[in-house]
Amino acid sequence: MTVLRLGTRASALAVTQSGLIADRLRATGVEVELVTISTEGDRSRQPLVEFGGQGVFVAALREALVRGDVDIAVHSLKDLPTTPDPRLALAAIPQREDPRDVLVARDGLTLGELPQGAxxxxxxxxxxxQLNALGLGVEVVPIRGNVDTRIAKVASGDYDGVLLARAGLLRLGRAGEATEVLDPLQMLPAPGQGALACExxxxxxxxxxxxxxxxxxxTRAAVTAERSLLATLEAGCSAPVGALAEVAQGDDGDELWLRAVVGSISGSPTxxxxxxxxxxxxxAVGERLAAEMLAEGADTLVAVAS
Structure with a gap:
């Protein structure tokens, strides 16, 4: 039997996500072997905006695919550049996990309960x-590293809280460590957050x-709208752009609802x-909404942040 080699980043979350895809393929009778690949985003500890941001977690995996070192690559979709690579096919976008952000804070606190200057x-x-736009008076401090590293900063007292994607905690079996799940009305997720890309x-x-x-x-329709908006705004995955699309039952059948935000790092304007x-x-829905946002000055906010 032919063994499919599945390329994955080496982090615990990436291996877990890739393992989920491998298990689903095995259930169809396919033999799968995981192959770990180091990426620039994993090796560097610089802020993403300082060394390229867009694509730093996927470039090495994609090149391994093209060389034939692996047969499949699994990415967090939010890390995937919006410009298609003609050498590759985005063959599957499985059902999305919860796309919302969460807070992991000391003493079980929520955002509204954090003290001034936290x-x-x-x-x-x-x-x-988006956090600055809420006007809570907290201090936003930079952080890099995997889920363990970030949560450990709270446990050690270095940080009062950290913001993370709920999907990652759910996949790692650590969702109970979140002290608040953030409503998208407060904080829209990154385009594609919670979804996986199989190339x-x-x-x-x-x-x-x-x-x-x-x-x-x-899921494919929702993330297509989100990524279309991101591409039309000409913003990368490190830009201050949030978007969330959902397919819901309407009066005349399924409808796609897309919400988006472009903000200044300072919190205003938004x-x-x-x-x-x-x-x-x-x-087309993503392109149309992006055009409306550009007419409101979104290009200036994206340019200032890049």
Whole structure:
């Protein structure tokens, strides 16, 4: 039997996420071997905005695919550049995990309960901009590292809290450590957050077919709208842009709802808009909402942050 080599980053979260995909493929009768690959984003401890941001966690995996070292690569979709790579096929986007952000804080505190001047860690300009926009008087401090490293900063008292993606905690079995799940009305997630991307070589029809059974149409429509908005704004994954799309039942069938925010790191000004459309027109919905945001001055906010 042919063994499919699945490329993954070496972090605990990446291996766990890749393991979920491997298990689903094994359930279809396919043999899968995980191959760990080191990426620039894993090796560097610089803030993402200082060494490229967009694509730093996926470039090495993609090159391994092209060389034929692996047959499949699994990424956190929010890390994937919006510009397509013609050498590769985004063959499957499985059903999304909870896309919301969470707070992990000392003493079980929520954002509203943190005292003035509390130190909240995040390496995301998107989170920093939206947190500052809430006007809570907390101090946003930079942080890098895996989930263990970030939560340990709270346990040690270096930070009063850290902001993380709930999807990662759920996949690691650590969701109970969050002290608050943040409402998207307060903090919209990164485009694609909570979703996984399964890539293979564009000319590998057999693997494309194998992966296609993992694809979730509602998730693909939602993240297509979010990433289309991001691409039209010409903003990378480290820009202060949040977006969340959902497919819901409307009066005339399924509808796609897209909300987005572009903010200044200082918290003001902030542009928040929404749009609706058909799931089959997801890319156009994202483009249309981005155009409305650009008309409101979003390009200036993205340029200042980049």
């Amino acid at each position: 130190r909240v860690g995040t390496g995301s300009p998107r989170r920093e901009a 293979c070589r564009a000319n590998d029809d057999a693997t494309i077919h194998l992966l296609s059974v993992l694809d979730d149409s509602d 542009i928040r808009l929404s749009a609706t459309g058909l799931p089959s027109e997801a890319a």
